[in-house]
Amino acid sequence: MTNNEEIVVLGGTGKTGRLVTRALRDAGHRVRPASRSGEVRFDWADESTWPAVLQGARALYLVAGPPGRNGLLARRAVDAGVRRLVALSGRGMEHCPPGSFPEMAEAERAVRESGVEWAIIRANNFHQNFSQDYWRDPLRAGRLALPTAGVPEPFVDTRDIAEVAAALLTGDGLDGRAYDVSGPRAFPFGEAIRLIAEASGRRIDFVDLTPEEYVAELRAEGITGDELAELVTTFEMLRAGHLAEPSDDVRRVLGREPIAFEDFVAEEAARGTWS
Numbered sequence: 001m002t003n004n005e006e007i008v009v010l011g012g013t014g015k016t017g018r019l020v021t022r023a024l025r026d027a028g029h030r031v032r033p034a035s036r037s038g039e040v041r042f043d044w045a046d047e048s049t050w051p052a053v054l055q056g057a058r059a060l061y062l063v064a065g066p067p068g069r070n071g072l073l074a075r076r077a078v079d080a081g082v083r084r085l086v087a088l089s090g091r092g093m094e095h096c097p098p099g100s101f102p103e104m105a106e107a108e109r110a111v112r113e114s115g116v117e118w119a120i121i122r123a124n125n126f127h128q129n130f131s132q133d134y135w136r137d138p139l140r141a142g143r144l145a146l147p148t149a150g151v152p153e154p155f156v157d158t159r160d161i162a163e164v165a166a167a168l169l170t171g172d173g174l175d176g177r178a179y180d181v182s183g184p185r186a187f188p189f190g191e192a193i194r195l196i197a198e199a200s201g202r203r204i205d206f207v208d209l210t211p212e213e214y215v216a217e218l219r220a221e222g223i224t225g226d227e228l229a230e231l232v233t234t235f236e237m238l239r240a241g242h243l244a245e246p247s248d249d250v251r252r253v254l255g256r257e258p259i260a261f262e263d264f265v266a267e268e269a270a271r272g273t274w275s
Helices: 017-026 047-054 070-079 102-112 136-141 158-170 189-200 211-220 225-239 249-254 261-271
Strands: 006-010 031-035 057-063 084-090 117-123 143-146 178-181 205-208
Touching (some): 006 017, 006 047, 017 057, 017 158, 057 102, 084 158, 117 158, 136 143, 158 178, 189 205, 211 225
Parallel strands (some): 006 031, 006 057, 057 084, 084 117, 143 205
16 A cells, blocks of 8 residues: 555554554554544444545454444445455454354454455454553452463563554555464463562462352453353453464564563553552
8 A cells, every 4th residue: 555545443542543543654654543532433333424434545444343333334445445454353263152252253254255455463362451451450459360270371462463453454465364463472360460560569469260250250240241251251262272372473464573571561560550
C-alpha cells in the first residue's frame, strides 16, 4: 500500500486499536480510527455509521464485533473498495470447542471468505492484562488466583501486536494466513507474579486454583453466562498447552525480537502500576 491510501482501524480507542493507529501514523500512513467515541464514529449496532467509516479505505483492522455482524461488515467493506483485512483473534482458536468465542471465530471466517487479501493475528494473553485491566486490581490487592496447573505462557505486549498489525496492513506480499503472536519466553503465572512482586517491592501471592475453585470464585464475583464460559475455556486451552510455545512470528514480521516480559514489568513498576 502507498501512504496515500487510508486505513480503517476499528476499536481505534481500544487496547490494541489506539496503538495500531499510532504505529501507522508514525510510519506516515493515513489512518481512520473508528469507534463509538473515536475520531470517526462507528457503532456495530447502527449500520448508518458504517458507510462513512468504510468509504474510500483500502485496508481495515478488524477487532471482532457481536456475532452476526462481522461477516456483514467484511462484505460491506469489500463492496466499498477495501482490499485488505487484518483481524485480531486469540492464540489457539483452532483448538477451541465448537461455539467458543463466537465473535472471534466469526471474524476469522469473515476475513478468510472475503475474497480480498487477509491475515489473522492470533495473540497470547497480553502483558497489559496485568497492568490495565483483568488482573491489575487483584495484583494491587495482593492476590491473583487462576487455574493454570503451572503451565507456562509467552505473554505478548500490545505494542508488538500493533506493530505486527501495521506491517500486515501495509506491507507487500500478504500471504493469507494466521500469525501466532507471542512474547519471546514462556512463564508460569507464578513466576510472572514473582517478577511483578519483586519489581514493585510488594508481597503479591499467586494461587493456582482447580477449575472447580475458579468457577466458584467467578460466580462469587457475579460472573455468569458467556463471560464465565469464555474464561473457563481460556484456561482449559492454557492447561492443555495450546498457548505455551513461543512463536517466532513477531520476529518474522518485524525483524526483531518481541518485547520481553521482564522489560514490561520494569517499565510498569517504575510507573507505580502495582503500588
